[in-house]
Amino acid sequence: MITHSSPAWEAGPPILALPLTGASEAGPVVPTVQSAAHVPVMAAEVLTALNPRDGGVYVDATFGGGGYTRAVLAAAGCRVWAIDRDPRAVGLAQELAASHDGRLQVVEGRFGDLEALLGERGVGTVDGIAFDLGVSSAHLDDASRGFSFRADGPLDMRMGSDGESAADLVNRLPESELARIIFELGEERRARRVAAALVAARLEAPVERTGRLAAVVRAVVPSSRDGIDPATRTFQALRMAVNDELGELRRGLAAAERLLAPGGRLAVVAFHSLEDRVVKEFLRQRAEVPPSPSRHLPLTPVAIKAPTFRLLERRPRVPQHAEIEANPRSRSAKLRVAERTTAPVPSIRS
Numbered sequence: 001m002i003t004h005s006s007p008a009w010e011a012g013p014p015i016l017a018l019p020l021t022g023a024s025e026a027g028p029v030v031p032t033v034q035s036a037a038h039v040p041v042m043a044a045e046v047l048t049a050l051n052p053r054d055g056g057v058y059v060d061a062t063f064g065g066g067g068y069t070r071a072v073l074a075a076a077g078c079r080v081w082a083i084d085r086d087p088r089a090v091g092l093a094q095e096l097a098a099s100h101d102g103r104l105q106v107v108e109g110r111f112g113d114l115e116a117l118l119g120e121r122g123v124g125t126v127d128g129i130a131f132d133l134g135v136s137s138a139h140l141d142d143a144s145r146g147f148s149f150r151a152d153g154p155l156d157m158r159m160g161s162d163g164e165s166a167a168d169l170v171n172r173l174p175e176s177e178l179a180r181i182i183f184e185l186g187e188e189r190r191a192r193r194v195a196a197a198l199v200a201a202r203l204e205a206p207v208e209r210t211g212r213l214a215a216v217v218r219a220v221v222p223s224s225r226d227g228i229d230p231a232t233r234t235f236q237a238l239r240m241a242v243n244d245e246l247g248e249l250r251r252g253l254a255a256a257e258r259l260l261a262p263g264g265r266l267a268v269v270a271f272h273s274l275e276d277r278v279v280k281e282f283l284r285q286r287a288e289v290p291p292s293p294s295r296h297l298p299l300t301p302v303a304i305k306a307p308t309f310r311l312l313e314r315r316p317r318v319p320q321h322a323e324i325e326a327n328p329r330s331r332s333a334k335l336r337v338a339e340r341t342t343a344p345v346p347s348i349r350s
Contacts, residue, residue: 040064040065040067040068040132040269041132041269041271041319041329041330041333042269042317042319042323042330042335043067043068043071045317045335046068046071046130046132046267046335047068047071047072047075049265049267049312049335049337050072050128050130050265050267051128051265052072052076052078052127052128053076053078053127054077055077055078056076056078056079056127056128057078057079057080057081057123057126057127058072058078058079058080058081058126058127058128058130059080059081059082059083059114059118059126059128059130059259060072060081060082060083060130061083061111061114061129061130061131061252062083062084062111062130062131062132063082063083063084063090063092063093063106064084064086064089065089065092065138066082066092066096068130069082069093069096069104070096072128072130073100073103073104077103078127079102079103079104080103081105081106081107081121081123082096082105082106082107083107083108083109083111083114083117084108084109085108085109085110085111085159085160086139086159086160087108087160088138089138090106090108093106094106105121107121110160110248111131111248111252111255112244112247112248112249112250112251112252113251114129114251114252114255114256114259115255115258115259123259124259125260125261125264126259126260126261126264127260127261127264127265128260128264128265128266128267129256129259129260129264129266129267130267130269131249131252131256131267132269133245133249133268133270133271133275134245134271134272134275135147135159140329143210144156145157146165146166146167147210147235147239148210148235149210149213149214149229149231149232149235150229151211152209152210152211153209153210153211154167154208154209154210155170155207155208155209155210155212157238157239157242157243158242158243159243160243163242164242165242166213166238166239166242167206167208169181169238169241169242170198170202170207170238171202171206171207171208175195175196175199176195178194178195178198178199179191179192179194179195179196181237181238181241182195182233182234182237182238184237185236185237185238185240185241185246185274186234186235186236186237186238186240187233187273188221188233188234188237190220190221193221194216194217194220194221194234196220197216197217197219197220198213198216201216210235213231213234213235214229214231214235217230217234218230218231221234236272240274245275246275246278249275249278249279250278250282253278253279253282257286257308257309257340257345260340261340262340262341263339263340264339264340265337265338265339265340266309266337266339266340267335267336267337268335268337269333269335270333270334270336271332271333271334272332276334276336279336280336283309283311283336283338286307286308286309286338287307287309287310287311287338305343305346306343306344307341307343308340308343308344308345309338309339309340310338310339310340310341311337311338312337312339313337316334316335316336317334317337318333318334318335319333
């Protein structure tokens with residue numbers, strides 16, 4: 001495994017100045033394999049954070065459209081493991097793997113199972129892991145997936161092909177549980193009103209289409225001054241519940257802590273406060289040095305947990321203005337980066 005000796009995370013490999021598709025930004029840009037290649041949010045910053053080196057092993061834990069994977073493969077003579085729970089994304093990854101002579105390996109599964117998925121394939125340590133959280137543009141733009149309130153489609157919202165759909169939750173859960181999900185995961189202040197409206201609507205007929213769900217929510221949640229659709233928070237909450245997104249994130253971060261080699265980099269792009277809060281707290285706990293015991297107290301054997309991560313920047317990176325203009329969906333993104341230390345992972349985390 002490789003190590004990164006540069007003290008600042010800006011020190012990385014040169015990034016080729018080739019045309020971008022979908023988004024652009026000032027500074028270094030990411031090489032693309034083909035003109036139709038997907039370019040994810042903050043691609044240049046993520047690539048610089050990972051700092052890929054020849055011979056290294058890297059993980060794109062949320063392959064999606066493959067933008068990070070393409071960038072890493074083009075930046076160094078390394079290997080990449082691409083993971084995604086969406087069969088369509090896996091198919092795209094397999095097509096990409098065919099043109100990279102064994103340097104790209106594709107795994108269908110949840111990134112919360114990252115350690116097990118790689119362990120089954122003989123991979124015990126890696127040099128960098130990238131997470132691009134939330135729903136992708138491809139999901140939002142495909143009405144048949146049921147993620148968007150802008151076009152009518154089946155109320156599905158599953159990122160994979162298993163488990164309950166959003167329609168199952170909306171039509172099965174009691175009003176109190178719906179209200180809790182919408183309040184906690186959507187941060188919707190009118191969650192009780194929305195839940196009551198959904199229960200009333202499903203008594204007339206099952207709520208099975210995104211258009212009907214959006215109409216029910218819009219009838220009880222007023223429009224905001226910032227122009228955000230009243231259905232936004234409810235759709236977010238149901239999507240996160242269907243896919244257990246916060247649970248997956250916590251499991252994925254813990255797996256990354258165990259998989260990364262000393263000097264390995266963790267790069268996480270989050271798009272809303274709930275995700276970012278989980279990432280921020282995880283890294284804070286893993287990077288802080290426990291306070292020394294008072295010299296006035298009697299000496300007792302205490303197990304001091306050494307930091308397992310080193311924060312490369314205290315504050316998250318955000319997209320540059322040019323990228324936000326080119327891709328408005330990037331406006332809420334936050335990138336947090338940390339480097340794995342040599343400290344072992346404690347067997348029991350408090």
